[in-house]
Amino acid sequence: MEKFIRILFSPWIVSSCRACNHFLTHNEYPLCWTCERQLHKTNHFQHQFNHLFTDLSWRLPLFSAQSLTYFKQLSIEQRLLHQLKYRKSEKIGIWMGQQIAIEQGNCSFLSDVDVLLPIPMSHKSQRKRGYNQAEEIAKGIAQTLQIPIAFPLKKKHQKTSTTKKDRKSRMAVTENPFYNCSHLGTFKHALIVDDVITTGSTVAHFISALECDASTKISLVTFSHTL
Ligand SMILES: [Zn+2]
Incomplete structure:
Protein backbone atom coordinates (compact mmCIF):
# COMPACT_ATOMS: atom_id res chain seq x y z
CA MET A 1 0.00 0.00 0.00
CA LEU A 39 13.88 36.20 -10.18
CA HIS A 40 15.80 39.47 -10.60
CA LYS A 41 15.69 39.61 -14.39
CA THR A 42 17.84 42.11 -16.30
CA ASN A 43 16.93 43.91 -19.53
CA HIS A 44 20.23 42.99 -21.22
CA PHE A 45 18.64 41.12 -24.12
CA GLN A 46 16.70 44.25 -25.09
CA HIS A 47 19.72 46.58 -24.99
CA GLN A 48 23.02 45.70 -26.62
CA PHE A 49 24.80 48.56 -24.86
CA ASN A 50 23.63 47.55 -21.39
CA HIS A 51 25.72 48.27 -18.30
CA LEU A 52 27.30 44.78 -18.19
CA PHE A 53 28.56 45.28 -21.74
CA THR A 54 29.84 48.80 -21.05
CA ASP A 55 31.57 47.51 -17.91
CA LEU A 56 33.42 44.79 -19.89
CA SER A 57 33.85 46.24 -23.39
CA TRP A 58 36.64 48.69 -22.52
CA ARG A 59 38.94 45.72 -21.74
CA LEU A 60 37.46 42.81 -23.69
CA PRO A 61 36.83 42.54 -27.45
CA LEU A 62 33.15 41.69 -27.02
CA PHE A 63 30.34 42.34 -29.47
CA SER A 64 27.73 42.03 -26.70
CA ALA A 65 27.35 40.76 -23.13
CA GLN A 66 24.18 39.78 -21.33
CA SER A 67 23.15 38.09 -18.13
CA LEU A 68 19.65 36.75 -17.58
CA THR A 69 19.52 37.77 -13.90
CA TYR A 70 21.27 39.81 -11.23
CA PHE A 71 23.04 37.89 -8.46
CA LYS A 72 22.13 38.96 -4.93
CA GLN A 73 23.06 37.38 -1.62
CA LEU A 74 20.37 35.04 -0.19
CA SER A 75 18.40 35.32 -3.42
CA ILE A 76 16.69 32.61 -5.45
CA GLU A 77 19.49 32.99 -8.01
CA GLN A 78 22.08 32.18 -5.33
CA ARG A 79 20.18 29.05 -4.26
CA LEU A 80 19.87 27.80 -7.82
CA LEU A 81 23.54 28.40 -8.58
CA HIS A 82 24.58 26.69 -5.35
CA GLN A 83 22.49 23.63 -6.19
CA LEU A 84 23.83 23.58 -9.73
CA LYS A 85 27.43 23.68 -8.47
CA TYR A 86 27.35 21.52 -5.38
CA ARG A 87 24.19 19.37 -5.33
CA LYS A 88 24.57 17.37 -8.54
CA SER A 89 21.61 19.16 -10.13
CA GLU A 90 22.66 19.40 -13.75
CA LYS A 91 19.01 19.63 -14.84
CA ILE A 92 18.94 23.12 -13.31
CA GLY A 93 21.69 24.05 -15.79
CA ILE A 94 19.58 22.81 -18.69
CA TRP A 95 16.64 24.85 -17.38
CA MET A 96 18.85 27.98 -17.08
CA GLY A 97 19.92 27.48 -20.69
CA GLN A 98 16.31 27.15 -21.81
CA GLN A 99 15.42 30.41 -20.01
CA ILE A 100 18.35 32.18 -21.69
CA ALA A 101 17.30 30.72 -25.06
CA ILE A 102 13.81 32.24 -24.76
CA GLU A 103 15.39 35.72 -24.45
CA GLN A 104 18.12 35.00 -26.99
CA GLY A 105 15.61 33.79 -29.58
CA ASN A 106 13.92 37.20 -29.50
CA CYS A 107 17.15 39.19 -29.51
CA SER A 108 18.08 40.79 -32.87
CA PHE A 109 21.81 41.26 -32.14
CA LEU A 110 22.21 37.58 -31.20
CA SER A 111 20.23 36.18 -34.15
CA ASP A 112 23.39 35.17 -36.06
CA VAL A 113 25.03 33.20 -33.21
CA ASP A 114 26.22 29.96 -34.80
CA VAL A 115 28.35 28.36 -32.07
CA LEU A 116 28.24 28.11 -28.26
CA LEU A 117 31.44 28.06 -26.18
CA PRO A 118 30.88 26.94 -22.58
CA ILE A 119 33.71 27.95 -20.21
CA PRO A 120 35.55 24.65 -19.51
CA MET A 121 36.41 23.18 -16.11
CA SER A 122 39.60 21.24 -15.42
CA HIS A 123 39.29 17.51 -16.04
CA LYS A 124 39.80 16.82 -12.31
CA SER A 125 37.13 19.29 -11.15
CA GLN A 126 34.64 18.06 -13.71
CA ARG A 127 35.20 14.43 -12.71
CA LYS A 128 34.60 15.38 -9.06
CA ARG A 129 31.40 17.35 -9.83
CA GLY A 130 30.16 14.94 -12.47
CA TYR A 131 29.48 17.65 -15.06
CA ASN A 132 30.44 21.17 -16.11
CA GLN A 133 27.67 23.59 -15.15
CA ALA A 134 28.48 25.99 -18.03
CA GLU A 135 28.20 23.09 -20.47
CA GLU A 136 24.79 22.12 -19.05
CA ILE A 137 23.56 25.70 -19.59
CA ALA A 138 24.95 25.61 -23.14
CA LYS A 139 23.06 22.33 -23.72
CA GLY A 140 19.80 24.03 -22.70
CA ILE A 141 20.44 26.81 -25.25
CA ALA A 142 21.63 24.34 -27.92
CA GLN A 143 18.57 22.10 -27.60
CA THR A 144 16.17 25.05 -27.81
CA LEU A 145 17.81 27.07 -30.60
CA GLN A 146 19.60 24.27 -32.51
CA ILE A 147 23.07 25.82 -32.18
CA PRO A 148 26.18 23.58 -31.99
CA ILE A 149 28.53 23.57 -28.98
CA ALA A 150 32.33 23.67 -29.47
CA PHE A 151 35.21 23.01 -27.05
CA PRO A 152 38.31 24.70 -28.48
CA LEU A 153 39.90 25.28 -25.04
CA LYS A 154 40.78 23.18 -22.00
CA LYS A 155 41.46 24.30 -18.44
CA LYS A 156 44.44 23.42 -16.27
CA HIS A 157 43.75 22.21 -12.75
CA GLN A 158 44.30 24.90 -10.11
CA LYS A 159 45.00 23.81 -6.53
CA THR A 160 43.00 26.64 -4.95
CA SER A 161 39.48 27.12 -6.20
CA THR A 162 38.94 30.63 -7.55
CA THR A 163 35.43 30.56 -6.12
CA LYS A 164 36.93 30.68 -2.61
CA LYS A 165 39.10 33.71 -3.36
CA ASP A 166 37.84 37.21 -2.86
CA ARG A 167 37.21 39.58 -5.76
CA LYS A 168 40.64 41.30 -5.48
CA SER A 169 42.59 38.03 -5.35
CA ARG A 170 40.79 36.75 -8.40
CA MET A 171 41.71 39.89 -10.33
CA ALA A 172 45.35 39.35 -9.30
CA VAL A 173 45.57 35.87 -10.86
CA THR A 174 47.57 36.47 -14.02
CA GLU A 175 48.49 33.02 -15.31
CA ASN A 176 46.01 31.94 -17.94
CA PRO A 177 44.37 28.68 -16.77
CA PHE A 178 43.06 27.98 -20.28
CA TYR A 179 45.00 26.57 -23.20
CA ASN A 180 44.06 26.12 -26.81
CA CYS A 181 43.40 22.64 -28.26
CA SER A 182 42.26 23.63 -31.72
CA HIS A 183 41.36 26.63 -33.85
CA LEU A 184 37.69 27.43 -33.42
CA GLY A 185 36.94 27.19 -37.14
CA THR A 186 34.90 29.55 -39.27
CA PHE A 187 31.89 30.99 -37.48
CA LYS A 188 30.03 34.30 -37.73
CA HIS A 189 29.25 34.80 -34.09
CA ALA A 190 30.50 32.77 -31.09
CA LEU A 191 28.64 32.95 -27.79
CA ILE A 192 30.64 32.26 -24.61
CA VAL A 193 28.42 30.64 -21.94
CA ASP A 194 28.97 30.64 -18.17
CA ASP A 195 26.83 30.34 -15.05
CA VAL A 196 27.85 33.59 -13.34
CA ILE A 197 30.15 36.54 -14.04
CA THR A 198 31.87 38.51 -11.28
CA THR A 199 35.07 40.34 -12.26
CA GLY A 200 35.22 39.17 -15.86
CA SER A 201 38.78 37.82 -15.41
CA THR A 202 37.76 34.26 -16.38
CA VAL A 203 36.21 35.52 -19.61
CA ALA A 204 39.31 37.68 -20.28
CA HIS A 205 41.58 34.62 -19.96
CA PHE A 206 39.23 32.55 -22.10
CA ILE A 207 39.20 35.12 -24.93
CA SER A 208 42.98 35.61 -24.83
CA ALA A 209 43.54 31.83 -25.24
CA LEU A 210 40.91 31.49 -27.96
CA GLU A 211 42.12 31.19 -31.55
CA CYS A 212 39.46 32.18 -34.05
CA ASP A 213 39.02 34.10 -37.32
CA ALA A 214 39.40 37.87 -36.95
CA SER A 215 35.92 38.29 -38.45
CA THR A 216 34.22 36.12 -35.77
CA LYS A 217 32.14 38.23 -33.39
CA ILE A 218 32.38 37.17 -29.73
CA SER A 219 29.56 37.64 -27.24
CA LEU A 220 28.96 36.49 -23.69
CA VAL A 221 25.90 35.15 -21.91
CA THR A 222 25.55 34.13 -18.27
CA PHE A 223 22.69 33.13 -16.01
CA SER A 224 23.61 35.70 -13.38
CA HIS A 225 26.01 38.51 -12.64
CA THR A 226 27.09 40.36 -9.54
CA LEU A 227 26.47 44.09 -9.43
ZN1 LIG B 1 8.97 28.30 -4.63
Whole structure:
Protein backbone atom coordinates (compact mmCIF):
# COMPACT_ATOMS: atom_id res chain seq x y z
CA MET A 1 0.00 0.00 0.00
CA GLU A 2 2.79 2.40 0.91
CA LYS A 3 4.50 1.57 -2.39
CA PHE A 4 1.23 2.25 -4.26
CA ILE A 5 0.84 5.68 -2.60
CA ARG A 6 4.48 6.47 -3.34
CA ILE A 7 4.03 5.65 -7.05
CA LEU A 8 0.67 7.48 -7.27
CA PHE A 9 2.00 10.67 -5.71
CA SER A 10 5.63 10.35 -6.79
CA PRO A 11 5.65 13.48 -9.02
CA TRP A 12 4.61 15.56 -6.03
CA ILE A 13 6.74 13.67 -3.50
CA VAL A 14 10.01 13.99 -5.44
CA SER A 15 9.47 17.47 -6.93
CA SER A 16 9.67 20.43 -4.64
CA CYS A 17 10.60 24.03 -5.40
CA ARG A 18 14.39 24.51 -5.19
CA ALA A 19 13.85 27.83 -3.43
CA CYS A 20 10.86 27.51 -1.06
CA ASN A 21 10.40 23.69 -0.93
CA HIS A 22 6.69 23.87 -1.79
CA PHE A 23 5.41 21.00 -3.92
CA LEU A 24 5.61 21.59 -7.67
CA THR A 25 2.92 20.80 -10.22
CA HIS A 26 3.95 18.90 -13.35
CA ASN A 27 4.53 22.14 -15.32
CA GLU A 28 6.84 23.65 -12.73
CA TYR A 29 10.60 23.03 -12.47
CA PRO A 30 12.89 23.86 -10.71
CA LEU A 31 10.89 26.73 -9.18
CA CYS A 32 7.23 27.21 -8.33
CA TRP A 33 5.51 30.05 -10.21
CA THR A 34 5.72 32.31 -7.16
CA CYS A 35 9.49 31.94 -6.88
CA GLU A 36 10.06 32.12 -10.62
CA ARG A 37 8.33 35.52 -10.69
CA GLN A 38 10.77 36.72 -8.03
CA LEU A 39 13.88 36.20 -10.18
CA HIS A 40 15.80 39.47 -10.60
CA LYS A 41 15.69 39.61 -14.39
CA THR A 42 17.84 42.11 -16.30
CA ASN A 43 16.93 43.91 -19.53
CA HIS A 44 20.23 42.99 -21.22
CA PHE A 45 18.64 41.12 -24.12
CA GLN A 46 16.70 44.25 -25.09
CA HIS A 47 19.72 46.58 -24.99
CA GLN A 48 23.02 45.70 -26.62
CA PHE A 49 24.80 48.56 -24.86
CA ASN A 50 23.63 47.55 -21.39
CA HIS A 51 25.72 48.27 -18.30
CA LEU A 52 27.30 44.78 -18.19
CA PHE A 53 28.56 45.28 -21.74
CA THR A 54 29.84 48.80 -21.05
CA ASP A 55 31.57 47.51 -17.91
CA LEU A 56 33.42 44.79 -19.89
CA SER A 57 33.85 46.24 -23.39
CA TRP A 58 36.64 48.69 -22.52
CA ARG A 59 38.94 45.72 -21.74
CA LEU A 60 37.46 42.81 -23.69
CA PRO A 61 36.83 42.54 -27.45
CA LEU A 62 33.15 41.69 -27.02
CA PHE A 63 30.34 42.34 -29.47
CA SER A 64 27.73 42.03 -26.70
CA ALA A 65 27.35 40.76 -23.13
CA GLN A 66 24.18 39.78 -21.33
CA SER A 67 23.15 38.09 -18.13
CA LEU A 68 19.65 36.75 -17.58
CA THR A 69 19.52 37.77 -13.90
CA TYR A 70 21.27 39.81 -11.23
CA PHE A 71 23.04 37.89 -8.46
CA LYS A 72 22.13 38.96 -4.93
CA GLN A 73 23.06 37.38 -1.62
CA LEU A 74 20.37 35.04 -0.19
CA SER A 75 18.40 35.32 -3.42
CA ILE A 76 16.69 32.61 -5.45
CA GLU A 77 19.49 32.99 -8.01
CA GLN A 78 22.08 32.18 -5.33
CA ARG A 79 20.18 29.05 -4.26
CA LEU A 80 19.87 27.80 -7.82
CA LEU A 81 23.54 28.40 -8.58
CA HIS A 82 24.58 26.69 -5.35
CA GLN A 83 22.49 23.63 -6.19
CA LEU A 84 23.83 23.58 -9.73
CA LYS A 85 27.43 23.68 -8.47
CA TYR A 86 27.35 21.52 -5.38
CA ARG A 87 24.19 19.37 -5.33
CA LYS A 88 24.57 17.37 -8.54
CA SER A 89 21.61 19.16 -10.13
CA GLU A 90 22.66 19.40 -13.75
CA LYS A 91 19.01 19.63 -14.84
CA ILE A 92 18.94 23.12 -13.31
CA GLY A 93 21.69 24.05 -15.79
CA ILE A 94 19.58 22.81 -18.69
CA TRP A 95 16.64 24.85 -17.38
CA MET A 96 18.85 27.98 -17.08
CA GLY A 97 19.92 27.48 -20.69
CA GLN A 98 16.31 27.15 -21.81
CA GLN A 99 15.42 30.41 -20.01
CA ILE A 100 18.35 32.18 -21.69
CA ALA A 101 17.30 30.72 -25.06
CA ILE A 102 13.81 32.24 -24.76
CA GLU A 103 15.39 35.72 -24.45
CA GLN A 104 18.12 35.00 -26.99
CA GLY A 105 15.61 33.79 -29.58
CA ASN A 106 13.92 37.20 -29.50
CA CYS A 107 17.15 39.19 -29.51
CA SER A 108 18.08 40.79 -32.87
CA PHE A 109 21.81 41.26 -32.14
CA LEU A 110 22.21 37.58 -31.20
CA SER A 111 20.23 36.18 -34.15
CA ASP A 112 23.39 35.17 -36.06
CA VAL A 113 25.03 33.20 -33.21
CA ASP A 114 26.22 29.96 -34.80
CA VAL A 115 28.35 28.36 -32.07
CA LEU A 116 28.24 28.11 -28.26
CA LEU A 117 31.44 28.06 -26.18
CA PRO A 118 30.88 26.94 -22.58
CA ILE A 119 33.71 27.95 -20.21
CA PRO A 120 35.55 24.65 -19.51
CA MET A 121 36.41 23.18 -16.11
CA SER A 122 39.60 21.24 -15.42
CA HIS A 123 39.29 17.51 -16.04
CA LYS A 124 39.80 16.82 -12.31
CA SER A 125 37.13 19.29 -11.15
CA GLN A 126 34.64 18.06 -13.71
CA ARG A 127 35.20 14.43 -12.71
CA LYS A 128 34.60 15.38 -9.06
CA ARG A 129 31.40 17.35 -9.83
CA GLY A 130 30.16 14.94 -12.47
CA TYR A 131 29.48 17.65 -15.06
CA ASN A 132 30.44 21.17 -16.11
CA GLN A 133 27.67 23.59 -15.15
CA ALA A 134 28.48 25.99 -18.03
CA GLU A 135 28.20 23.09 -20.47
CA GLU A 136 24.79 22.12 -19.05
CA ILE A 137 23.56 25.70 -19.59
CA ALA A 138 24.95 25.61 -23.14
CA LYS A 139 23.06 22.33 -23.72
CA GLY A 140 19.80 24.03 -22.70
CA ILE A 141 20.44 26.81 -25.25
CA ALA A 142 21.63 24.34 -27.92
CA GLN A 143 18.57 22.10 -27.60
CA THR A 144 16.17 25.05 -27.81
CA LEU A 145 17.81 27.07 -30.60
CA GLN A 146 19.60 24.27 -32.51
CA ILE A 147 23.07 25.82 -32.18
CA PRO A 148 26.18 23.58 -31.99
CA ILE A 149 28.53 23.57 -28.98
CA ALA A 150 32.33 23.67 -29.47
CA PHE A 151 35.21 23.01 -27.05
CA PRO A 152 38.31 24.70 -28.48
CA LEU A 153 39.90 25.28 -25.04
CA LYS A 154 40.78 23.18 -22.00
CA LYS A 155 41.46 24.30 -18.44
CA LYS A 156 44.44 23.42 -16.27
CA HIS A 157 43.75 22.21 -12.75
CA GLN A 158 44.30 24.90 -10.11
CA LYS A 159 45.00 23.81 -6.53
CA THR A 160 43.00 26.64 -4.95
CA SER A 161 39.48 27.12 -6.20
CA THR A 162 38.94 30.63 -7.55
CA THR A 163 35.43 30.56 -6.12
CA LYS A 164 36.93 30.68 -2.61
CA LYS A 165 39.10 33.71 -3.36
CA ASP A 166 37.84 37.21 -2.86
CA ARG A 167 37.21 39.58 -5.76
CA LYS A 168 40.64 41.30 -5.48
CA SER A 169 42.59 38.03 -5.35
CA ARG A 170 40.79 36.75 -8.40
CA MET A 171 41.71 39.89 -10.33
CA ALA A 172 45.35 39.35 -9.30
CA VAL A 173 45.57 35.87 -10.86
CA THR A 174 47.57 36.47 -14.02
CA GLU A 175 48.49 33.02 -15.31
CA ASN A 176 46.01 31.94 -17.94
CA PRO A 177 44.37 28.68 -16.77
CA PHE A 178 43.06 27.98 -20.28
CA TYR A 179 45.00 26.57 -23.20
CA ASN A 180 44.06 26.12 -26.81
CA CYS A 181 43.40 22.64 -28.26
CA SER A 182 42.26 23.63 -31.72
CA HIS A 183 41.36 26.63 -33.85
CA LEU A 184 37.69 27.43 -33.42
CA GLY A 185 36.94 27.19 -37.14
CA THR A 186 34.90 29.55 -39.27
CA PHE A 187 31.89 30.99 -37.48
CA LYS A 188 30.03 34.30 -37.73
CA HIS A 189 29.25 34.80 -34.09
CA ALA A 190 30.50 32.77 -31.09
CA LEU A 191 28.64 32.95 -27.79
CA ILE A 192 30.64 32.26 -24.61
CA VAL A 193 28.42 30.64 -21.94
CA ASP A 194 28.97 30.64 -18.17
CA ASP A 195 26.83 30.34 -15.05
CA VAL A 196 27.85 33.59 -13.34
CA ILE A 197 30.15 36.54 -14.04
CA THR A 198 31.87 38.51 -11.28
CA THR A 199 35.07 40.34 -12.26
CA GLY A 200 35.22 39.17 -15.86
CA SER A 201 38.78 37.82 -15.41
CA THR A 202 37.76 34.26 -16.38
CA VAL A 203 36.21 35.52 -19.61
CA ALA A 204 39.31 37.68 -20.28
CA HIS A 205 41.58 34.62 -19.96
CA PHE A 206 39.23 32.55 -22.10
CA ILE A 207 39.20 35.12 -24.93
CA SER A 208 42.98 35.61 -24.83
CA ALA A 209 43.54 31.83 -25.24
CA LEU A 210 40.91 31.49 -27.96
CA GLU A 211 42.12 31.19 -31.55
CA CYS A 212 39.46 32.18 -34.05
CA ASP A 213 39.02 34.10 -37.32
CA ALA A 214 39.40 37.87 -36.95
CA SER A 215 35.92 38.29 -38.45
CA THR A 216 34.22 36.12 -35.77
CA LYS A 217 32.14 38.23 -33.39
CA ILE A 218 32.38 37.17 -29.73
CA SER A 219 29.56 37.64 -27.24
CA LEU A 220 28.96 36.49 -23.69
CA VAL A 221 25.90 35.15 -21.91
CA THR A 222 25.55 34.13 -18.27
CA PHE A 223 22.69 33.13 -16.01
CA SER A 224 23.61 35.70 -13.38
CA HIS A 225 26.01 38.51 -12.64
CA THR A 226 27.09 40.36 -9.54
CA LEU A 227 26.47 44.09 -9.43
ZN1 LIG B 1 8.97 28.30 -4.63
